[in-house]
Amino acid sequence: MSGVLARRDRALTPEETEELLRDRLGEAAVVGSVVEYGVFTLRIAQEHWLEAARRCRDEPLLAYDLFDNLFAVDMREEGFDVVTVLYSTSTGNRLVLRTRCAGGREAPTCPSISDVYRGANWMERETWDMFGIEFEGHPGLAPRILTVENFEGWPLRKDFHLVSRGVKPWPGVKEPAELDEDGNVIERVPRIGDAPGPYELDKVIAEQAKLANPVPEPVTAEGGNVEELAQDADLASDSGQVLTSADEQAAEEAEAQASDVAADVAGAQAQDLEQTAKDKAEQRRREQAEARRRKAEERAADADDAGAAPDQEGNA
Amino acid sequence: MSELSTRERIHPGTAPGEDYHLEIVGEGDFATADMTLSIGPAHPATHGVFRIVLEMDGERVRSARPVIGYMHRGFEKLAEYRDYRQIMALVNRHDWLSGFSNELGVALAVEQLMEFEVPDRAQWIRMLMAEWNRVLNHLMFVGSFALELGAITPMFYAFREREDIQHMMEAATGGRLHFTYNQVGGVKIDLPKGFLRTSAELTTITRKRLVDYRDLILGNEIFQARTKGVGALPTDVALSFGVTGPTLQATGLPEDSRVTEPYLKYGEIDVPVPVGENGDAFDRFFCLLGRIEASLDIIDQVLDHIGPGPVNSKLPKMVKAPEGATYVRTENPLGQLGYWLESDGGRTPWRLKMRTPSFSNVQAIPYLLEGVLVPDAVAVLGSVFFVVGDIDR
Numbered sequence A: 001m002s003g004v005l006a007r008r009d010r011a012l013t014p015e016e017t018e019e020l021l022r023d024r025l026g027e028a029a030v031v032g033s034v035v036e037y038g039v040f041t042l043r044i045a046q047e048h049w050l051e052a053a054r055r056c057r058d059e060p061l062l063a064y065d066l067f068d069n070l071f072a073v074d075m076r077e078e079g080f081d082v083v084t085v086l087y088s089t090s091t092g093n094r095l096v097l098r099t100r101c102a103g104g105r106e107a108p109t110c111p112s113i114s115d116v117y118r119g120a121n122w123m124e125r126e127t128w129d130m131f132g133i134e135f136e137g138h139p140g141l142a143p144r145i146l147t148v149e150n151f152e153g154w155p156l157r158k159d160f161h162l163v164s165r166g167v168k169p170w171p172g173v174k175e176p177a178e179l180d181e182d183g184n185v186i187e188r189v190p191r192i193g194d195a196p197g198p199y200e201l202d203k204v205i206a207e208q209a210k211l212a213n214p215v216p217e218p219v220t221a222e223g224g225n226v227e228e229l230a231q232d233a234d235l236a237s238d239s240g241q242v243l244t245s246a247d248e249q250a251a252e253e254a255e256a257q258a259s260d261v262a263a264d265v266a267g268a269q270a271q272d273l274e275q276t277a278k279d280k281a282e283q284r285r286r287e288q289a290e291a292r293r294r295k296a297e298e299r300a301a302d303a304d305d306a307g308a309a310p311d312q313e314g315n316a
Numbered sequence B: 001m002s003e004l005s006t007r008e009r010i011h012p013g014t015a016p017g018e019d020y021h022l023e024i025v026g027e028g029d030f031a032t033a034d035m036t037l038s039i040g041p042a043h044p045a046t047h048g049v050f051r052i053v054l055e056m057d058g059e060r061v062r063s064a065r066p067v068i069g070y071m072h073r074g075f076e077k078l079a080e081y082r083d084y085r086q087i088m089a090l091v092n093r094h095d096w097l098s099g100f101s102n103e104l105g106v107a108l109a110v111e112q113l114m115e116f117e118v119p120d121r122a123q124w125i126r127m128l129m130a131e132w133n134r135v136l137n138h139l140m141f142v143g144s145f146a147l148e149l150g151a152i153t154p155m156f157y158a159f160r161e162r163e164d165i166q167h168m169m170e171a172a173t174g175g176r177l178h179f180t181y182n183q184v185g186g187v188k189i190d191l192p193k194g195f196l197r198t199s200a201e202l203t204t205i206t207r208k209r210l211v212d213y214r215d216l217i218l219g220n221e222i223f224q225a226r227t228k229g230v231g232a233l234p235t236d237v238a239l240s241f242g243v244t245g246p247t248l249q250a251t252g253l254p255e256d257s258r259v260t261e262p263y264l265k266y267g268e269i270d271v272p273v274p275v276g277e278n279g280d281a282f283d284r285f286f287c288l289l290g291r292i293e294a295s296l297d298i299i300d301q302v303l304d305h306i307g308p309g310p311v312n313s314k315l316p317k318m319v320k321a322p323e324g325a326t327y328v329r330t331e332n333p334l335g336q337l338g339y340w341l342e343s344d345g346g347r348t349p350w351r352l353k354m355r356t357p358s359f360s361n362v363q364a365i366p367y368l369l370e371g372v373l374v375p376d377a378v379a380v381l382g383s384v385f386f387v388v389g390d391i392d393r
Helices: A002-006 A014-025 A044-058 A120-131 A163-167 A196-210 A226-233 A240-257 A264-308 A310-315 B003-007 B074-079 B083-090 B099-114 B120-148 B152-174 B197-220 B221-227 B234-243 B280-304 B357-363 B365-369 B375-383 B388-392
Strands: A031-034 A039-044 A065-075 A080-087 A094-100 A110-112 A132-136 B032-039 B051-056 B060-067 B324-332 B333-344 B351-355
Touching: A002 B099, A014 A031, A014 A039, A014 A044, A031 B120, A031 B324, A039 A044, A044 A080, A065 B234, A065 B351, A080 A120, A080 B333, A094 B324, A120 A132, A120 A310, A120 B357, A196 A310, A240 A310, A264 B120, A310 B324, B032 B375, B051 B365, B051 B375, B060 B365, B060 B375, B074 B083, B074 B351, B083 B099, B083 B197, B099 B120, B099 B333, B120 B152, B120 B197, B120 B280, B120 B375, B152 B197, B197 B221, B197 B280, B221 B280, B221 B375, B280 B375, B333 B357, B357 B365, B357 B388, B365 B375
Parallel strands: A039 A094, A110 A132
Antiparallel strands: A031 A039, A065 A080, A080 A094, B032 B051, B051 B060, B324 B333, B333 B351
């Protein structure tokens, strides 16, 4: 797809397009531009977002008539980018407009271009559904278009963790995305300010159910609450065995990095984590031993019963 | 009394919690009741769990509101947790009638980021498979659209061809719907012996049978009466909605990614693009049939060009795309499919946005349904070809 930008004779080159838009919208409107892999991207200042889209459609030399795409990209601490892809059926040019949302991660907002392109209506609803970006001037972002109506949180933000992994660790070998270069498991520790997900909702429901019909909570040897352990367990791997080996590796790494000044903080955190994880593993091992002992006793009791009445069993 | 003035006298509900006010309007024998009709989520005319709420004024649709999201599976989020090889098995599921074409877009995007050279034979095989996939998809809609209008026979005819083609593709890929045949750098394995000969035979047979479809459906008076002039879509509105594929071509615009932005080897061969005139349901179906024939023509040309050689290239142990972003648009059977792939240099995509054709096409349905009669609404719904998984992702 290399010859896309100069296919038809009257099509403007990226440089000419940028110059034209700078002329029409003012110098401050276009923040930057880049052509990579044959895709021409223009960064637009947010105040000029709506006007830029309108110009792209109405300017006879540009004539971007086919509304292709609109979505957001998580830019970590910097907030969110809204990207729209336009295509011109008359010149064959494709243009990507990109803008940074105002309001950072807390309350991202962006002007709506649903007045300019009809197709932007649903795309913006989807973007709001996935990222929580408010589009000013949109006829109605709610109800949520793809997720269920009472869904909590913004699923495509990076601080929203994949629920299935949070509730239950992946069985067997981890997927490549969750392993680092040497095959060690990358532990994902939730950060402060994370969006609440359905998992949190479940916890609230469970909490309410517990209040409605209280049951005496089983207490472990250390006095720790079993449910707390279960909740902690989703940070760790699925079994104590795996946990310890992963911990040993983490400890080795921490030692190796000890000389490095920059790694000191990370090392301290790793050690903290390691300590709590080790405690948990210890508790769990004790519980398992207890369960095994109980089971063995039961089995012994069963065997005694069977021995007392061998005739019945033989007949059966 | 004109319908317009009758409609103007209907007011939405004023009491709290009341959507609309049920009131007899009109006079004498022409009295009608305002009514909300909910089609779906499990209605045969919708090909999946898709719901559309119609505000009715007697037999006429006053406004339509599609309700989507029943099949949302969060593919975009799941893709961020999988590496580029695993994504292939994920993306061929959103539009289950065009599995191969879905994979193709991701493969092209990753190869573009990694600057991978794909062997010639692999590219021709990809084209061959993509076109057969297109024929499979369109045959399905030929059958189902006729079925929605009350004709059951074309469905059986269409499935006869579909079975033959699926058998052939199964021999090469091992799958009937989810092929997972693409991989970064080429295709999984070479074609089995005799595949090209079977392909050539099947194009001849399918082309012969297309004549039957034309006579049976397009030439049918009932079909023409039900579809001609129904649900006409102007070109500028279609473009503003982002409608593509046969629905856009029916409006008279020969826009097709294979011609306007050639990928793979489409630039080296002749790609016929059928166009309609009025953009109505009849034209959409006409374009659908025309696209089958175009695909068969392309397959014949591919069979002339395809030569021996390797079908994939050796991948590094770790597939990592360098930092950057790209946008790949391919012509899927139902319209243009776009993948925005943004990478932060890791082994998983930072962001993979799917621009699925059905999502944009379905957006135009409220526009098309405004003012049509109920039986025509079914014809409109069936003629805007969409797959619900492709809308909801």
